[in-house]
Amino acid sequence: MSVPFGVDLGNSNTVIAVARNRGIDVIVNEVSNRSTPSVVGFGPKNRFIGESGKNQQTSNLKNTVDNLKRILGLNFTDPDLKIEERYLTVPVVDKDGQVAVKVRLAGKEEIFTSTQLVGMYLNKIKDIAVKETKGKFTDICLTVPVWYTEQQRRAAHDACRIAGLNPVRIVNEMTAAAVSYGVFKTDLPEDEPKKVVFIDIGHSTYSVSVVAVKKGELKVLGSSSDKHFGGRDFDHAIAEHFADEFITKYKINIRENPKAYSRVLTAAEKLKKVLSANSQAPFNVESIMNDVDVSSQLTRDELEEFVKPLLERVHIPIDQALSAAGLQKEDIDAIEVIGGCTRVPSLKARLSEIFGKPLSFTLNQDEAIARGAAFICAMHSPTLRVRPFKFEDFNPYSVSYFWDKEDEDTDNLEVFPKGGSFPSTKIITLYRSKDFEVEAKYTRPEELPKGSISTPFIAKWFLKGVVLNEGESSIACKLKLRNDPSGFYTIESAYTVEEKEVQELVENPDAKEDDEPEYKTVKKLVKKNDLQIELQTLSLPKKILSEYIEKENSLSQEDKLVADTEDRKNALEEYIYELRGKLDDHYKEFASEDEKAKLQEMLLKAEDWLYDEGYDSSKGKYIAKHEELASIGNVIRGRYLAKEEEKKQALRSQQEAKQAAAMAEKLAAEKAARDAAGTTNSEAEKKEQQSDEKMDEELD
Structure with a gap:
């Protein structure tokens, strides 16, 4: 039996949770950490993934890839790649239009796509879960940012397949956190839902979701994100400050030395965490470059000044999410905050100031998303019973379906509008004279996150098997369109219908029991035959996916x-x-x-x-x-x-001899005691008998 597990794929660290022991448990890795670095490294013999990848990162920068979540599903021509290259230390190349990296593994040059890299990492995550629980892991619920497009969600789905996993659901991170809140909070109302804003500021992304939640169900009313706002931006602000300082103070330029800059970034992250609890902190790095030791210090006020441009943008995703939900700040009952970066005091203060009320930290800031994902995965399990919980997600982008016009008045229809809920199903009818095609596209590509996509294309379907009735120029074709639970756009089924005369019972409320039923002849559309559906999506072609799976299996065996x-x-x-x-x-x-x-x-x-x-x-x-x-x-x-x-x-x-001797001694003592007691009793009986004989003589 497969153990349901949820994975919060973080840009810096990943958290694994499993449904077991009548609850949700977070899995620790091989060094007993509750989160695992999202890093894949390549060495002279094997790969280094997770903790081992992080440990060798500084000494092997050109062969170590991080920021996996940011490059997953990107095209090589996407403008976002220019931003991500600032954070990558490996050569980025084009492979079939996709972002890929060039590394050296076992002495050979290799090129791996972003989907392969995430597949490698998820395989390691699966291995951690297997070793920790001794269970079998097949079904996974993987979380992704709310701003992911269809292409990025498909890439996440393919990465799971490469890792030998069955992705039962790709779910938005904020929705998973909201599910965790809704399932495990015991004081939720049963009638009027509670309006809660969930805010997640992690390593690279700032997301907001407005949720209506009550006992047993929730609905995401609105979502928004700033995908270039997170902890790594704070780290780089600190690193850039010290880079400038060291040029003047030590006459060294760490920007010219990738290893030196990487070490400063690592130290900057630690400094940021110290400043979350202290007003100032020292900064020291030994032998940073050219045998120079550097030291300095930073105050919390100075850090806030560096990140002032970020702090001035904090309100934007909140305003956008509230607008999408049709609510005002005064309508909000609670503000739940998660994500490692929300520990920064200036951020917490700014968020509280925006809403004019205190923040809530009911959820575990690092583990809430993984716990919610594990529960969602358990909901899909045929063997586990979980408490009933219903939830609907928010569709951030409008999607239209297009076809050849033929006899139709229009050649497209906005089927799933922005702001709608999913999963959702719609049925449309087209009159066709022959086999035809349908294509799904983003209705307004300008609404998509800037820099993340080069084309509005989502999917294309080829529908075959259209057979006309004799004497007719077209036939009605019904298409069942679906925005499924993972956010994918599909045509679930398609079939032709024809008009036929059927007998229908006439309703007569005044009829008596012995009256004959009356029927009338009516014309109705009835199903004629199913259409064959051939699908072209942004997922990897089967042949390439099989090659990637085979490659990953081979690399895993070599690592083993x-x-x-x-x-x-x-x-x-x-x-x-x-x-x-x-x-x-x-x-x-x-x-x-x-x-x-x-x-x-x-x-x-x-x-x-x-x-x-x-x-x-x-x-x-x-x-x-x-x-x-x-x-x-x-x-x-x-x-x-x-x-x-x-x-x-x-x-x-x-x-044994000592025990036998002791036992013999004990038995002898007990026998002696019994013998002594037996003698005493005999003398008493003898005296009593003599007394009785003397009394008898006196009576005579």
Whole structure:
């Protein structure tokens, strides 16, 4: 049985939650952290993903990719790529029109698309969940930013497939947080819904959703985002300040040294966190470049001055979300705040000032989205029972469907307007004379986030199997259009209908029981035949997706082999030192001088080999060396263990003898006590008998 799990794919860190133990648990990774760095690195032998990727990032900048969520689904021509290149340290290239990176893996140059990179990362996330819970993971609910377009959502879906996962739902991050709030908050009203604003300011994005929530259900009324507002912007503001300062103070330019700038960015992030709790903090980086140690300090007031342009934009997404929801600030009952960047005091103060009321921190700022996603995934599970909860999301963009005009009055229709709710289904009727095509596009591309998309195209459907009735020039075709739970636009079904005469019962409320029923002949549209639907979407073609899945499986096996080889190497090294130490101690009496000399020589040769030509050897050779040493070492160890067993047996025998003696002594004492008691009773009976005889004599 697959364990439902939700993944909050963060731009800096990712949180995993699973539905189990009658609740939602957050999974820790291999170093017991509750979040995992969203990083993929490539090395001379294998990949470094998550914690290991973060650890080697500074020393391997040109082969380490972060900001995965920002480049997922981008076209190479999208203007946003120019912004993202500021944060990337790897060469970005074009692969079939998509953003890709050029890296070196195992000595070879490789090109991976953004979808592949996220697929690699999700495979690692799945592996973490499997190792921590020992469960089977197939179904996933993955969260994405509310501003993601169809192309980006399709890329997220494909990335899950590459990782061997079944994405039961792609859900907006803010909606997942709202679900977490609605499901686990116990004091929600049952009639009139509570109006709650959810604000999430994370590593790279600032999002707002206005939600009406009551017991058992919620509806997202409006959403908005500033996708270039987050913690990384604060970090860069700090780094740029110190870059300028170091030019004057130390005569070094860290902008010319990627490693130096990366180290300053890392230190800037730590400084930002310290300033969230303190009014000032020191800043130190040793040997930053050219053997120069740098030191400085920063105050909270100075930081607020650096990010003043950001703070002046805080109100914009809030105003836009409230406008989409048709509400005023006075209508809001609570402001729930999540996201790591909201710990910055100036941001919290600005948000509270905008609403004129205190902020609420009911939800866990780092884990709320993952918990909501895990619950949503559990809702889709056929084996788990969860409390009923209904929710509807907000459609941020208007979508129209287009077709050839033929006999129609128009060639398009806005089917899913901006501000509508989804999932949603609409049925339209077209009169067609032959097989036809339907295309979905964004109605107003100018409403899309600036810089994120090059084309308004969403999907195209080829509908085949149109058969006309004799003597007719066209036939009615009904199309069931759907904006599904993951936000994808589809044609769920299509079929032709024809007009037929049918007998329909006449309703007669005055009829008696024995009256004959009356029927009338009416004309009705009835289904004639289903149409075949061929789909062209922004998802990866099946052939390419299969290639990517095969590539990921191959890379995973290579990573596993490298890890197993390293484990065998470490085991051999440990065995050499352990056996050498015990030869002069525990095993001293159990090996002849010849055996000791031979084994010592073998250990020395094995050690020399291990640190020379065997330093980078194969798994099989490490196993062979280990077995070679063990062929003698285990014989000596066996003698030692046999002697130890004899000692244990002798000790057990002594303990058993002592216990037997103690028991015999105890039984003897008990018998003596019983015998003494028996003698006393006999004397008393004898005296009583003599007394009775004397009394009888007196009576006579």
